[in-house]
Amino acid sequence: MITMTKVQAKTPQKLKTQSRSQASDERTAWIMAAPAFLGLLLFIAAPFIIAIFFAFTNYRLGSPLPLDFVAFQQFVRIFSDEAFQQALVNNSLFALFIVPLQCAIALGLALLINRPLKGMVLFRTLFFMPVIFPMALVAIVWELIYAPGANGILNAFLSTVTLGYWQPLDFLHHPDLALPAIMILSLWQGVGFQMIIMLAGLQSIPQTFYEAAAIDGANRWQQLIHITLPQMKNTIIFVALVTSILAFRLFDQIWILTQGGPNRATTTIIFETVRAVFKRQDVARGSAMSVVFFLVVLAVTLLQRRISRQEREIR
């Protein structure tokens, strides 16, 4: 684009009109960009800087203490806080299980749905449907599904499948099952989104690759390993990135269903952040946690960029 104007500018006649329209363009461009630019500045950039600023202070809403710089004290404090440590562990566990699982299921579903068979649009619509369900609704419906006792629908189902061997459990209040229970309902809600992105990736693979492979006698399985998966690498990395960030953002389900319990088994970074601000008015502490959260997201993103860049270099 820039080179284009340079070429035009060489002809003297065009130079005048160009510069005149450029001056008015300049003003128009600023007017056009201003609302968005101001919005981003005020509601994203400013709070971001404020978060970093507060993270190094002792600021508390309504506190009589004067605002004071405390250097890294907030960070030292949150990292020695057992609840926050557990939150980091829980988020990591959540990511560790949900990222491979959700990517695999999304890819699997996309591969199945991508086949030229009848009724695939129906399946696609069905799997995508929960994406439009607010998480609050999904959480509450699954709370009913996880109902404790023999009359809880999941308990009853598991009891039928195991021919009565299953002992009814209280999933959401069981220290070892609460987090997996949250994982399953999150998966149910989110997998459709990833499936669509995978599907788009599959459909962008040139059909000729498969034709050539078929001529060479490659069977279905070989085509999957040697064409589909390598071609899908960047899409899979992208989906893995999005899912890991979602795993670290985990909040709605926790707030509604478990409040971090039982015994901190489901507490998360964002849950602890909101609690610090809501229950203790501790803006500084909440800001320090937000900064840690951001650094995690940044690390995941940079890792993903690095992996996909290496991929490109190899090719």
Add this chain to the structure above:
Amino acid sequence: MNQIKSYHISSRPKATIKLGLPISALICYLSLSLMALFYIAPIVYMVVSSLKPDSRVLTDGGSILAFIPVEGSLRNFQDVFRRVSFGRVMFNSMFITGMIMVCGLVVNALAGYALARLQWRGREVVLTFILALMIIPFETIAVPLFYQVSIIGWRDSYHVQIIPFIADAFSIYLFYSFFIGMPRELEEAARIDGAGPWRTLLYIIVPLARPVFATVAILTFLMRWGSYLWPLMVTTGETYRPLPVAMAAFENQVKLWGDIMAFGVMMVAPILIVFLLFQGWFVKGVAASGTGQKQ
């Protein structure tokens, strides 16, 4: 074997499906159907429970009756309307999401166009700034933003739920990459004919850019419609509460599963209809969010 191959190779779905389906297709249908069951069961359970007297909801969970609307009635739905001003809450959600979508489309499209098509000093800097902001998730800024809006007295209102979300870096990026990929000839013809950038944008670009407007609208909707954290932080009463917060509050308050599920059904029904009518657009929008960011 031959037949299986032909399925995979052909790009057209016309590949003859005769009565005897190949085994691989059967396996495909079987696994999809199993998965479909996992997806459909919670939805059916929700709808059926919403029709039942509350006492039945929990006791029927133990048997297949869970999926059969015994003693079905619409009483739970009437109950919801009696207990909360459901219409108000639904309006809140629609108004907030709708305003963000409409204002966001205008504001972000303008910025995307200025960045993609006009020459101005500062363009590169602003573009870099916007791309850098894309990485900041909302959760990072929720606390200081809450502090900011508390100071200016914006809490518990519509605008506190709308204005901060209008300008969106990712939407600008989507517009920007779409506009920059459009052929320049049409615009140049219009500019030579004396049309300014505003007219060019309105009469030449916008009609050609419908897909990106649809994508941004749908992604904004998906992001905002279910949002919970922010409205939870800034709303205090029912007046400005959107659906998700209202539903969680309703659950805490009534503890009647029949009513709660009726609330859920009413909350999702209108959007479900819109989704089923335009599901192709939804799919395209989400697909674009993936391919858009990959570059």
